[in-house]
Amino acid sequence: MTPPDAAPTPAAAGLTPADAADAARLVAFGLQPKLLPARDVEYAELLRRHRDEPAFARLTDAIAAGLGLIVLEVSTRAGMAVTAAEDSVFAVRMGDYARRAATDSADRFLHGLAHLAVAALAFPRPEDLADDGYIGRVTVNGVDAFVRQACRRLEERAEEQGENTDPATGAPGLESAWRVYARRSATGATKDARRLAGSTTGIVGKAVAFLVDSGFLQRTGDESGGTYRTTARYQLQVRDMAASAAMTELLELGVVPVSDGGATLLPPDQGDDLDLVADAGLPFHS
Numbered sequence: 001m002t003p004p005d006a007a008p009t010p011a012a013a014g015l016t017p018a019d020a021a022d023a024a025r026l027v028a029f030g031l032q033p034k035l036l037p038a039r040d041v042e043y044a045e046l047l048r049r050h051r052d053e054p055a056f057a058r059l060t061d062a063i064a065a066g067l068g069l070i071v072l073e074v075s076t077r078a079g080m081a082v083t084a085a086e087d088s089v090f091a092v093r094m095g096d097y098a099r100r101a102a103t104d105s106a107d108r109f110l111h112g113l114a115h116l117a118v119a120a121l122a123f124p125r126p127e128d129l130a131d132d133g134y135i136g137r138v139t140v141n142g143v144d145a146f147v148r149q150a151c152r153r154l155e156e157r158a159e160e161q162g163e164n165t166d167p168a169t170g171a172p173g174l175e176s177a178w179r180v181y182a183r184r185s186a187t188g189a190t191k192d193a194r195r196l197a198g199s200t201t202g203i204v205g206k207a208v209a210f211l212v213d214s215g216f217l218q219r220t221g222d223e224s225g226g227t228y229r230t231t232a233r234y235q236l237q238v239r240d241m242a243a244s245a246a247m248t249e250l251l252e253l254g255v256v257p258v259s260d261g262g263a264t265l266l267p268p269d270q271g272d273d274l275d276l277v278a279d280a281g282l283p284f285h286s
Helices: 017-030 041-052 054-066 094-101 105-122 126-130 140-160 177-183 200-213 232-241 245-251
Strands: 069-075 079-084 137-139 217-221 227-230 255-257 263-265
Touching: 017 041, 017 054, 017 069, 017 079, 041 054, 041 069, 041 079, 054 069, 069 232, 079 232, 105 137, 105 140, 105 177, 105 200, 105 232, 126 232, 137 140, 140 177, 140 200, 200 217, 200 227
Parallel strands: none
Antiparallel strands: 069 079, 137 227, 217 227, 255 263
16 A cells, blocks of 8 residues: 555556656657757647646656756746756766867866856846746857956956956966956957957857757847847756856846847946956856
8 A cells, every 4th residue: 555645656646658658758858959849749748748737747757857857847938948967867068068169278268158148148137037938139249249348347346456467377267257258369360250269259159059059049140240049948047057156246247238139238336346256156167
């Protein structure tokens, strides 16, 4: 006899092996981030079952948990939105991405800053991040310009506070983010004006391409180095990282979004003593 407080087994809940297969199929759909429920009848039907059949929903969530997946949301808006726990076989480690994108430690640092800036620019206000209907827009050139403006603001503050603005070369891990980014060329110097992979716009371009491949952004045009819009999955991911120290500090500079995917910063608040700390949770820093 099953104890009253025990979780019901599939048989006790009236579920069959076919139901378990359907639940696993729904998890598999969730691992295809570019797949939209509106474009797949089976996916949409399984989402309906998850919504309307509590026993099926519990079974699906249990299968996801067993695979080391964290369910962020299950809806027609986001689909079966999952993220991998750190020890999951499905984990896409951002540090691994950075090492594939660049072998130089300074470049890995810049890739982390680019991802942080895209997230901050896509959802600059708490209400944007909380609104399920909000769609953020970013451009490659807009992200680069935004980070460089932040670099200038932070450099001014460092000078006002008498901080060392010329740390030892060859030790990017000891530098604040703005010091690394500000020294890098925006586009490089090719004869045909193409952006170099190691330039800051090249690094931002790689970052947004990775986010497109992950189902977090959708490309909408070629203007301003490439224009992109956010997806529901990306909003869920950014909500998850919004409390990080680096994200908070970047947003507290006062981002003002504009409709073309660019942004500016609010005039500095007199007496604002915000510092950007080198180890403040930036991705790819380690």
